[in-house]
Amino acid sequence: MLFRNRFLLLLALAALLAFVSLSLQFFHLIPVSTPKNGMSSKSRKRIMPDPVTEPPVTDPVYEALLYCNIPSVAERSMEGHAPHHFKLVSVHVFIRHGDRYPLYVIPKTKRPEIDCTLVANRKPYHPKLEAFVSHMSKGSGASFESPLNSLPLYPNHPLCEMGELTQTGVVQHLQNGQLLRDIYLKKHKLLPNDWSADQLYLETTGKSRTLQSGLALLYGFLPDFDWKKIYFRHQPSALFCSGSCYCPVRNQYLEKEQRRQYLLRLKNSQLEKTYGEMAKIVDVPTKQLRAANPIDSMLCHFCHNVSFPCTRNGCVDMEHFKVIKTHQIEDERERREKKLYLGYSVLGAHPILNQTIGRMQRATEGRKEELFALYSAHDVTLSPVLSALGLSEARFPRFAARLIFELWQDREKPSEHSVRILYNGVDVTFHTSFCQDHHKRSPKPMCPLENLVRFVKRDMFVALGGSGTNYYDACHREEF
Ligand SMILES: *[C@@H]1O[C@H](CO)[C@@H](O)[C@H](O)[C@H]1NC(C)=O
Ligand SMILES: *[C@@H]1O[C@H](CO)[C@@H](O)[C@H](O)[C@H]1NC(C)=O
Numbered sequence: 001m002l003f004r005n006r007f008l009l010l011l012a013l014a015a016l017l018a019f020v021s022l023s024l025q026f027f028h029l030i031p032v033s034t035p036k037n038g039m040s041s042k043s044r045k046r047i048m049p050d051p052v053t054e055p056p057v058t059d060p061v062y063e064a065l066l067y068c069n070i071p072s073v074a075e076r077s078m079e080g081h082a083p084h085h086f087k088l089v090s091v092h093v094f095i096r097h098g099d100r101y102p103l104y105v106i107p108k109t110k111r112p113e114i115d116c117t118l119v120a121n122r123k124p125y126h127p128k129l130e131a132f133v134s135h136m137s138k139g140s141g142a143s144f145e146s147p148l149n150s151l152p153l154y155p156n157h158p159l160c161e162m163g164e165l166t167q168t169g170v171v172q173h174l175q176n177g178q179l180l181r182d183i184y185l186k187k188h189k190l191l192p193n194d195w196s197a198d199q200l201y202l203e204t205t206g207k208s209r210t211l212q213s214g215l216a217l218l219y220g221f222l223p224d225f226d227w228k229k230i231y232f233r234h235q236p237s238a239l240f241c242s243g244s245c246y247c248p249v250r251n252q253y254l255e256k257e258q259r260r261q262y263l264l265r266l267k268n269s270q271l272e273k274t275y276g277e278m279a280k281i282v283d284v285p286t287k288q289l290r291a292a293n294p295i296d297s298m299l300c301h302f303c304h305n306v307s308f309p310c311t312r313n314g315c316v317d318m319e320h321f322k323v324i325k326t327h328q329i330e331d332e333r334e335r336r337e338k339k340l341y342l343g344y345s346v347l348g349a350h351p352i353l354n355q356t357i358g359r360m361q362r363a364t365e366g367r368k369e370e371l372f373a374l375y376s377a378h379d380v381t382l383s384p385v386l387s388a389l390g391l392s393e394a395r396f397p398r399f400a401a402r403l404i405f406e407l408w409q410d411r412e413k414p415s416e417h418s419v420r421i422l423y424n425g426v427d428v429t430f431h432t433s434f435c436q437d438h439h440k441r442s443p444k445p446m447c448p449l450e451n452l453v454r455f456v457k458r459d460m461f462v463a464l465g466g467s468g469t470n471y472y473d474a475c476h477r478e479e480f
Helices: 002-024 041-047 060-068 129-136 167-187 208-221 248-267 269-282 286-291 294-303 318-338 340-364 379-388 449-457 459-464 471-475
Strands: 086-096 200-204 232-234 372-377 402-410 417-423
Touching (some): 086 208, 129 208, 248 269, 269 286, 340 402, 340 417
Parallel strands (some): 086 372, 200 372
8 A cells, every 4th residue: 555655654744844834835936045135035034034945846745735734733923013113903814714525526436534523532623622612502593694594603514515614624713713813812902802793894605614614713713702792794706796796807807717727728638648547447438527626526535634536447546636736736827827817806806805995994094893804715715816916926725724914003103004914824915016116115014005005996907908997997898
């Protein structure tokens, strides 16, 4: 069982890798050898203090391990870092749900046996796990906008249902919540001890995994919160575009992007060969196998140390996995170059960014509402936001990924407000398109709020190359 041994070794590596992964998040942005004096070196050093070594060529197995985000020792993070004369005003957190069971099955194979109940004697574990379960069982439907009130508040199937959050997923978000608690509540006193319902803004899509992820994070953040003060809103769109979802040009970008994806796949003969081999193993037409999106299921096997499925024709194996994962990475690379996804992202992310700056602006006026906003979402939510902000080099959102906007006030100049942007604990403020050059001109370790506001209200549409300088025009451009 060569495969098993190799797998074991990989998993042993996982803990180690998870530990350094924080510093590795922005690998593509940050050269391994620290740059000498370049203007950028200042912020880069700050982002990544440890010299670490990434595999010299992109390694699909290493990338997959980062994606799994297996919980391990407490991570270091840059959230809440600010000079002492800065006061934290509000925090806006976008998360991807935690580790989940696959959304698709590989046809004609037994699906992986993963237990989605929450138990103390199984790894990964979090000291608040039992208290979380007990607190959830006291929750009532009144805390949730319909149809969220029909969803279970924590995973509970001995054989996971499709797409169900796993214990790993719960632990990931309990950890996220606790980390944010230590920084934002204990250190920066974002909320008073007797915080009130309107100081939180909670929103989730209608999937059990996003609701449960949001609840786990919230429980880590505010242990034993009063259920009467919690209200989760339901967001029907994965783009969180609320009342502004209609945008024909966005759909046109998406169609072109999908066409690009399709053509790239056709060019990859090794990938086609791999799908062919796997289709033979499971004995279905190649087309049907491909349509079943096998990488989703294979990642679950990989992240959970469950060997890939076998049939009497053979086994799906690590080589198949590597080929498909490598293609995914190449696809992301081409996606960045071709910019169609950028067009989709700018239009897709505008409504939620617009909502966020609205919330920030109200907080700068001294309103004490919605100081902590949590959006529990998907990879297809975070990815466009990252791309629209100009963070296209950021890695694809892993399980339990978090993207955070912090709003700060300079106590020495109370009229000045600034933002910081953090992705998985890494400060990426000066990698965004709206603040790329700012730190070269200013000694402040953050970005003026006006930059973000100007970007969202107008400048972000410049990336589309048309004449539109607002959402409505950009969405209805004729010439596209
Ligand atoms: C992986 O699975 C094997 C057997 O299936 C087990 O012996 C091993 O402890 C597991 N490794 C980890 C890191 O969980
Ligand atoms: C942006 O937000 C403002 C309120 O802050 C709202 O009036 C406007 O309609 C929003 N625009 C879009 C396109 O969502």
